Amino acid sequence: MTGASTTDRGLPNATVARLPLYLRALTQLRATGSATCSSDQLAEATGVSSANVRKDLSHLGSHGTRGVGYDVAHLQAEIAQAIGQTQEWNVVLIGAGHLGKALAAYPGFASRGSRIVAVVDADPERVGERVVDGLAIESADELDAIIRDRAVSIAILATPTHAAQEVADRLVAAGVTSILNFAPVALRVPDGVDVRQVDVAAELQILAYHEQRKSSPREEAVSG
Amino acid sequence: MTGASTTDRGLPNATVARLPLYLRALTQLRATGSATCSSDQLAEATGVSSANVRKDLSHLGSHGTRGVGYDVAHLQAEIAQAIGQTQEWNVVLIGAGHLGKALAAYPGFASRGSRIVAVVDADPERVGERVVDGLAIESADELDAIIRDRAVSIAILATPTHAAQEVADRLVAAGVTSILNFAPVALRVPDGVDVRQVDVAAELQILAYHEQRKSSPREEAVSG
DNA sequence: CTGTGTGAACCTTTTCACAGCG
DNA sequence: CGCTGTGAAAAGGTTCACACAG
Numbered sequence: 001m002t003g004a005s006t007t008d009r010g011l012p013n014a015t016v017a018r019l020p021l022y023l024r025a026l027t028q029l030r031a032t033g034s035a036t037c038s039s040d041q042l043a044e045a046t047g048v049s050s051a052n053v054r055k056d057l058s059h060l061g062s063h064g065t066r067g068v069g070y071d072v073a074h075l076q077a078e079i080a081q082a083i084g085q086t087q088e089w090n091v092v093l094i095g096a097g098h099l100g101k102a103l104a105a106y107p108g109f110a111s112r113g114s115r116i117v118a119v120v121d122a123d124p125e126r127v128g129e130r131v132v133d134g135l136a137i138e139s140a141d142e143l144d145a146i147i148r149d150r151a152v153s154i155a156i157l158a159t160p161t162h163a164a165q166e167v168a169d170r171l172v173a174a175g176v177t178s179i180l181n182f183a184p185v186a187l188r189v190p191d192g193v194d195v196r197q198v199d200v201a202a203e204l205q206i207l208a209y210h211e212q213r214k215s216s217p218r219e220e221a222v223s224g
Numbered sequence: 225m226t227g228a229s230t231t232d233r234g235l236p237n238a239t240v241a242r243l244p245l246y247l248r249a250l251t252q253l254r255a256t257g258s259a260t261c262s263s264d265q266l267a268e269a270t271g272v273s274s275a276n277v278r279k280d281l282s283h284l285g286s287h288g289t290r291g292v293g294y295d296v297a298h299l300q301a302e303i304a305q306a307i308g309q310t311q312e313w314n315v316v317l318i319g320a321g322h323l324g325k326a327l328a329a330y331p332g333f334a335s336r337g338s339r340i341v342a343v344v345d346a347d348p349e350r351v352g353e354r355v356v357d358g359l360a361i362e363s364a365d366e367l368d369a370i371i372r373d374r375a376v377s378i379a380i381l382a383t384p385t386h387a388a389q390e391v392a393d394r395l396v397a398a399g400v401t402s403i404l405n406f407a408p409v410a411l412r413v414p415d416g417v418d419v420r421q422v423d424v425a426a427e428l429q430i431l432a433y434h435e436q437r438k439s440s441p442r443e444e445a446v447s448g
Numbered sequence: 449c450t451g452t453g454t455g456a457a458c459c460t461t462t463t464c465a466c467a468g469c470g
Numbered sequence: 471c472g473c474t475g476t477g478a479a480a481a482g483g484t485t486c487a488c489a490c491a492g
Binding site for chain 3: 064
């Protein structure tokens with residue numbers, strides 16, 4: 001049965017995708033000293049409509065106060081709990097090319113619940129190279145050992161396209177159950193493994209579609 | 225009527241987001257010498273269901289042959305036309321940090337319809353530095369001139385978070401109407417400007433949510 | 449009087465099922 | 471037969487509008 005709906009028993013997928021945005025906004029609000037905030041403020045900070053914010057938060061069995069809003073610290077803790085940010089997640093990064101190195105150096109992961117515990121590359125020439133403080137490139141041969149020894153369940157795939165599927169297979173065999181894939185290819189993975197795709201060229205193509213329509217001579221015959 | 229400008233008169237948004245995937249798959253199929261392909265093959269190659277593939281292609285007024293499938297070359301041309309890949313789009317990249325440099329060096333843009341015509345950074349120390357063959361970092365002061373002189377309508381924003389909104393404002397003022405934003409902040413832009421957001425840390429947080437549920441003890445064993 | 453929480457309406461997207469063409 | 475194209479149904483998501491709590 002294909003009924004393994006993405007939602008299962010938890011939060012709606014669309015809501016899950018927005019919780020990180022709320023968390024980010026709440027962290028900022030907290031830094032500014034706000035003790036409470038309204039759904040309108042969260043809407044403003046995240047680009048989501050306020051009705052949508054309220055609906056999302058209501059899924060958490062939310063505890064807003066009518067006439068006042070939400071307690072920033074409390075809501076922050078609530079969301080952190082919901083999306084598993086009470087622990088740090090160990091992540092392995094595969095592929096130390098330009099993109100891999102950029103991701104390894106990105107400070108935004110640590111502050112948002114993920115820790116890159118290893119950077120791996122297939123090229124022996126790169127092994128040993130320091131990518132960032134405390135992280136040196138390791139051999140792809142070590143992949144299985146790294147995943148097992150360092151309790152890794154999430155991988156970032158930043159290899160060349162042609163290697164992506166093979167690496168994904170190895171990751172899954174070694175116990176990884178979530179992959180963030182930057183290679184422009186649809187990975188085949190077994191049920192129970194989550195893949196999220198980041199395809200930058202595709203994003204530009206989507207923007208190009210809209211650009212094309214904007215410069216189209218007259219398609220804009222909406223009510224005048 | 226609150227004009228929901230998302231669809232207007234063109235293709236459904238969800239379809240537009242998948243056309244680049246089909247295009248990629250068709251290019252590969254063509255390289256292998258296949259003259260035709262079925263919706264099942266495209267489904268396999270893209271991870272989209274075959275019914276969904278057919279529905280998407282039918283929006284293009286598609287020309288498949290029943291019992292046979294689609295003509296690969298023809299469909300490729302059809303999709304390229306629909307998403308504006310008959311021309312190259314000039315793109316400006318702002319921010320030449322780790323990520324900006326990685327994006328500038330990414331070969332996948334050129335082969336998929338976008339050309340980075342300038343890399344710009346606010347740091348005078350970086351100006352003049354060669355990021356890739358034929359591309360040197362230019363000063364952020366040149367931004368307006370670059371956008372106008374090089375017919376740029378799409379920008380990639382890879383600046384630090386705190387600078388993103390200000391840069392976006394300048395981009396819009398200079399005539400940019402599409403932004404691919406890597407800074408983890410919700411940009412405020414006027415109507416008519418499209419923003420697509422890439423938030424890598426948020427992607428990991430979404431994966432973490434699912435990881436948390438997987439390791440959760442309560443699991444309804446319905447698989448059969 | 450303010451702003452949450454929520455049923456109901458509305459819209460988008462996906463899936464199903466099958467008629468019909470080659 | 472195989473595979474497209476497509477109405478119809480189902481699922482998923484967003485917006486509306488307002489009762490109601492503080």
